Amino acid sequence: xxxxxxxxxxxxxxxxxxxxxxxxxxxxxxxxxxxxxxxxxxxxxxxxxxxxxxxxxxxxxxxxxxxxxxxxxxxxxxxxxxxxxxxxxxxxxxxxxxxxxxxxxxxxxxxxxxxxxxxxxxxxxxxxxxxxxxxxxxxxxxxxxxxxxxxxxxxxxxxxxxxxxxxxxxxxxxxxxxxxxxxxxxxxxxxxxxxxxxxxxxxxxxxxxxxxxxxxxxxxxxxxxxxxxxxxxxxxxxxxxxxxxxxxxxxxxxxxxxxxxxxxxxxxxxxxxxxxxxxxxxxxxxxxxxxxxxxxxxxxxxxxxxxxxxxxxxxxxxxxxxxxxxxxxxxxxxxxxxxxxxxxxxxxxxxxxxxxxxxxxxxxxxxxx
Amino acid sequence: xxxxxxxxxxxxxxxxxxxxxxxxxxxxxxxxxxxxxxxxxxxxxxxxxxxxxxxxxxxxxxxxxxxxxxxxxxxxxxxxxxxxxxxxxxxxxxxxxxxxxxxxxxxxxxxxxxxxxxxxxxxxxxxxxxxxxxxxxxxxxxxxxxxxxxxxxxxxxxxxxxxxxxxxxxxxxxxxxxxxxxxxxxxxxxxxxxxxxxxxxxxxxxxxxxxxxxxxxxxxxxxxxxxxxxxxxxxxxxxxxxxxxxxxxxxxxxxxxxxxxxxxxxxxxxxxxxxxxxxxxxxxxxxxxxxxxxxxxxxxxxxxxxxxxxxxxxxxxxxxxxxxxxxxxxxxxxxxxxxxxxxxxxxxxxxxxxxxxxxxxxxxxxxxx
Numbered sequence: 106x107x108x109x110x111x112x113x114x115x116x117x118x119x120x121x122x123x124x125x126x127x128x129x130x131x132x133x134x135x136x137x138x139x140x141x142x143x144x145x146x147x148x149x150x151x152x153x154x155x156x157x158x159x160x161x162x163x164x165x166x167x168x169x170x171x172x173x174x175x176x177x178x179x180x181x182x183x184x185x186x187x188x189x190x191x192x193x194x195x196x197x198x199x200x201x202x203x204x205x206x207x208x209x210x211x212x213x214x215x216x217x218x219x220x221x222x223x224x225x226x227x228x229x230x231x232x233x234x235x236x237x238x239x240x241x242x243x244x245x246x247x248x249x250x251x252x253x254x255x256x257x258x259x260x261x262x263x264x265x266x267x268x269x270x271x272x273x274x275x276x277x278x279x280x281x282x283x284x285x286x287x288x289x290x291x292x293x294x295x296x297x298x299x300x301x302x303x304x305x306x307x308x309x310x311x312x313x314x315x316x317x318x319x320x321x322x323x324x325x326x327x328x329x330x331x332x333x334x335x336x337x338x339x340x341x342x343x344x345x346x347x348x349x350x351x352x353x354x355x356x357x358x359x360x361x362x363x364x365x366x367x368x369x370x371x372x373x374x375x376x377x378x379x380x381x382x383x384x385x386x387x388x389x390x391x392x393x394x395x396x397x398x399x400x401x402x403x404x405x406x407x408x409x410x411x412x413x414x415x416x417x418x419x420x421x422x423x424x425x426x427x428x429x430x431x432x433x434x435x436x437x438x439x440x441x442x443x444x445x446x447x448x449x450x451x452x453x454x455x456x457x458x459x460x461x462x463x464x465x466x467x468x469x470x471x472x473x474x
Numbered sequence: 475x476x477x478x479x480x481x482x483x484x485x486x487x488x489x490x491x492x493x494x495x496x497x498x499x500x501x502x503x504x505x506x507x508x509x510x511x512x513x514x515x516x517x518x519x520x521x522x523x524x525x526x527x528x529x530x531x532x533x534x535x536x537x538x539x540x541x542x543x544x545x546x547x548x549x550x551x552x553x554x555x556x557x558x559x560x561x562x563x564x565x566x567x568x569x570x571x572x573x574x575x576x577x578x579x580x581x582x583x584x585x586x587x588x589x590x591x592x593x594x595x596x597x598x599x600x601x602x603x604x605x606x607x608x609x610x611x612x613x614x615x616x617x618x619x620x621x622x623x624x625x626x627x628x629x630x631x632x633x634x635x636x637x638x639x640x641x642x643x644x645x646x647x648x649x650x651x652x653x654x655x656x657x658x659x660x661x662x663x664x665x666x667x668x669x670x671x672x673x674x675x676x677x678x679x680x681x682x683x684x685x686x687x688x689x690x691x692x693x694x695x696x697x698x699x700x701x702x703x704x705x706x707x708x709x710x711x712x713x714x715x716x717x718x719x720x721x722x723x724x725x726x727x728x729x730x731x732x733x734x735x736x737x738x739x740x741x742x743x744x745x746x747x748x749x750x751x752x753x754x755x756x757x758x759x760x761x762x763x764x765x766x767x768x769x770x771x772x773x774x775x776x777x778x779x780x781x782x783x784x785x786x787x788x789x790x791x792x793x794x795x796x797x798x799x800x801x802x803x804x805x806x807x808x809x810x811x812x813x814x815x816x817x818x819x820x821x822x823x824x825x826x827x828x829x830x831x832x833x834x835x836x837x838x839x840x841x842x843x
Contacts, residue, residue: 127800412839416829429815429842431496431830434823446798447811449818454803460785461800470781473798 110213110313112239114158115203116150117308118167118175118221119193124385126458127446128424131474134171136221137178140383141392143404145178146222153228155181157236158217164188164206165221166199191349196308197363198355201321201332202348208314209339215239216317218310218360224392226379237274238311238374247271247372248320248365249311250282252304253380258294261384263287263306263361266297267373274374282371285361304373306361307380316370324364328355386439386448386455389422422452446473479582479682481608483527484572485519486677487536487544487590488562493754495827496815497793500843503540505590506547509752510761512773514547515591522597524550526605527586533557533575534590535568560718565677566732567724570690570701571717577683578708584608585686587679587729593761595748606643607680607743616640616741617689617734618680619651621673622749627663630753632656632675632730636742643743651740654730673742675730676749685739693733697724755808755817755824758791791821815842 122134129135136147144152151163160181166188167175176184188202200218207214217235225231234251242249252265268283285306289297297303322329331351338347365371381388393401399420402413413425418435426442439455441448448458465473491503498504505516513521520532529550535557536544545556557571569587576583586604594600607618621634637652654675658666666672691698700720707716734740750757762770768789771782782794787804795811808824810817817827834842 127798414830414833416826416833417823428811428813429496429834429839431815431817431819431827433817433819433826433830435818435820438818440818442797442816444797446800447816448800448802449804449807449809450800450802451804454786457785457802458800461783461802464783464785465798470798 110215110243111162111211112158112215112217113207113210113314114154114163114217114219115200115207116147116163116165116219116221117196117199118147118165118171119190119199120222121193123459123462124456126462127441127443127448127473132170132174135383137171137174140222140389140403141224146383147175147178150219150221150223151179151182153225153231154217154219154235157232161186164203166190166203168193191345191352194352194355194357196360197321197325197358198328198332198352200310200317200360201325201328202335204314204317204321205332205336205339208318209336212315214314215243216310216312216314218308220308220382222383223308224379224381224383224388226381228378230378231376233275234277234374234376234378235309235311237277237279240274241272241279241372241374242311242313242316245271245372246316247312247370248316248368249279249372249374250365251307251309251311251376252280252282252373253307253376253378255298255303255305258291258298259305260288260291260294261388262382264289264294264297264303265306265373267302267304267375271372278375280373280375281369282365282373285366304375305380307376308382309376310360310365320364320368320370324367325358328358328363331355384456386422386424386441386450386458387452390420390452393422420452422455479584479612480531480580481527481584481586482576482579482683483523483532483586483588484569484576485516485532485534485588485590486565486568487516487534487540488559488568489591490562492828492831493825495831496810496812496817496842501539501543504752506540506543509591509758509772510593515752516544516547519588519590519592520548520551522594522600523586523588523604526601530555533572535559535572537562560714560721563721563724563726565729566690566694566727567697567701567721569679569686569729570694570697571704573683573686573690574701574705574708577687578705581684583683584611585679585681585683587677589677589751591752592677593748593750593752593757595750597747599747600745602644603646603743603745603747604678604680606646610641610643610648610741610743611680611682611685614640614741615685616681616739617685617737618648618741618743619734620676620678620680620745621649621651621742622676622745622747624667624672624674627660627667628674629657629660629663630757631751633658633663633666633672634675634742636671636673636744640741647744649742649744650738651734651742654735673744674749676745677751678745679729679734689733689737689739693736694727697727697732700724753825755791755793755810755819755827756821759789759821762791789821791824 118136122129137145164186238249264286266284267280271279335347338344395401402423412429414431416433418432422439424441437452487505491498506514533555611618633655635653636649640648704716707713764770781798783800785802787801791808793810806821
């Protein structure tokens with residue numbers, strides 16, 4: 106497959122490092138941790154596309170506190186490709202900023218959007234799908250999103266319902282996206298799964314940068330007007346100040362809510378690779394290798410870290426530290442030991458690690474953030 | 475109250491340090507840990523009786539691996555009062571050995587037997603009760619035991635059923651012991667509680683050393699014959715060798731099973747102090763101070779050790795170490811962190827810490843024993 110226009114990737118890597126506390130920290134967020142393999146997630150994300158999109162065409166959008174740590178993990182990507190937002194304003198401004206940079210390099214460019222910290226189980230199939238999305242985006246005015254075929258009634262993801270068929274790329278069908286749905290409750294998720302025309306919203310997007318710019322201008326005109334003020338300062342000494350001014354004035358809004366859900370112009374490419382947004386410790390139950398009792402530990406964990414003795418213990422997510430971790434009679438728990446902290450909670454409460462962080466902030470224990 | 479004969483106490487301190495693993499270890503057994511207060515349990519046990527029985531009359535029976543550590547905790551007790559068994563053979567030989575020593579010092583002596591590692595909530599009432607038992611033992615040929623009035627259908631203790639009334643010491647009734655019962659199941663324990671004539675077997679005994687010697691000779695003649703061989707060697711260079719010979723030949727048997735359950739000659743003094751044998755981590759739920767959610771931590775723990783954040787967490791037993799311990803959504807769990815190990819288990823599995831130790835032995839991880 107040949108692409109006439111250059112393809113750029115934008116990796117969104119601004120996450121705050123709370124969901125995998127105490128492993129993840131403010132200065133050591135999820136995307137630079139070796140969560141799904143023995144390499145940092147950002148490295149895996151880059152490596153997954155590097156045969157298709159060279160590092161010089163990969164941009165990373167992140168925060169000031171993370172940029173140096175990120176750069177160390179992917180030194181292949183030029184430092185000037187790491188875009189720093191002065192403050193997080195959710196995904197719409199993040200992609201707006203990236204689009205300005207890409208448009209400046211080539212207004213005909215195709216822009217691929219990837220979260221830095223997702224798990225993809227079949228990298229080859231992923232790449233084939235991504236290439237198909239690029240091919241379709243290139244010859245159309247659609248904002249293309251990858252909709253992952255759901256395999257269970259997951260309540261932690263947003264869903265996209267497909268509409269009419271727009272065409273095919275190779276064997277892969279492309280549909281018009283009919284409706285975006287927020288994270289459903291269990292019974293609704295079951296209904297989505299049963300109906301068969303709903304997909305998981307992967308947060309992976311492909312579009313022509315110009316098409317995206319037009320949609321941005323149409324659906325988020327106020328942010329657009331602020332963002333374009335940055336354009337002429339890019340690469341000049343006043344860029345930083347302009348960025349700070351813009352970001353201080355714009356609202357915080359997601360790309361889904363701000364644009365994708367509002368336009369008719371969204372195409373959904375059916376994606377059949379294993380995918381997981383790795384949104385909490387509990388998610389690792391589906392990603393890390395399991396022992397016969399269903400207890401999971403990181404790849405290579407038995408070699409690298411502390412000993413674990415699990416007796417009558419099943420379906421737990423275990424990240425051990427330097428101490429002997431002895432577990433008796435546990436089920437469906439998360440057990441984490443790091444250098445300075447221990448977390449114990451049931452798997453179904455692992456989202457509530459944020460409550461721990463709130464409490465830590467209240468108490469002013471900054472060393473644990 | 476005046477006692478004509480001298481009173482000696484024997485503190486049994488041979489426990490192997492498994493129930494409070496990973497806090498307790500082979501060389502740091504329960505009895506030298508500050509479990510129920512900020513002082514070692516052996517110290518509390520000595521201090522509780524020291525106004526009544528001076529340290530020079532307190533003997534401790536222990537094992538070679540523990541004797542030095544014990545001596546450091548109670549230096550008030552002369553080193554020569556620490557009797558070392560070459561190997562543990564349960565409580566009957568332990569008390570036989572102590573009786574030999576006491577008899578040698580004074581054949582008219584009263585012998586008080588105390589476990590080193592129990593919790594007693596009302597030390598004054600305990601002492602009053604103990605003095606009454608001594609007074610009764612002195613003028614009778616009974617083996618006196620303290621029967622604790624049960625307050626709940628505890629399944630972790632042995633029970634003693636009282637028989638006819640033998641008399642009173644002050645206001646305290648003394649009964650003939652009718653039957654010893656092993657740890658009951660729940661419904662049987664409830665029945666015991668309801669019937670009102672059952673008591674918890676405290677393992678606290680009082681008798682004239684001569685009366686005990688006669689019972690020993692009658693019910694455990696083989697062990698008796700072996701034990702008396704030690705008698706003439708006491709205080710001589712051949713004592714150690716004689717002890718080793720005797721202990722290599724005698725059977726392992728408890729005082730309850732070997733003597734108390736077999737003789738008619740047992741008196742039960744009703745004891746109304748708070749008592750707990752502190753047999754597992756779960757027992758601390760009734761001893762350590764609780765926060766409003768029912769989570770317990772050691773006395774002074776908040777000052778001494780690591781931080782704990784307990785969110786939606788109730789009725790847990792928490793012994794924190796040097797790391798921040800973050801708990802979310804837990805109920806009725808035991809959470810322990812020490813220098814080199816972490817234990818997590820439900821309270822009702824805390825007896826099964828022994829399974830962890832078995833596993834550690836199998837794996838040859840001696841540093842954790």
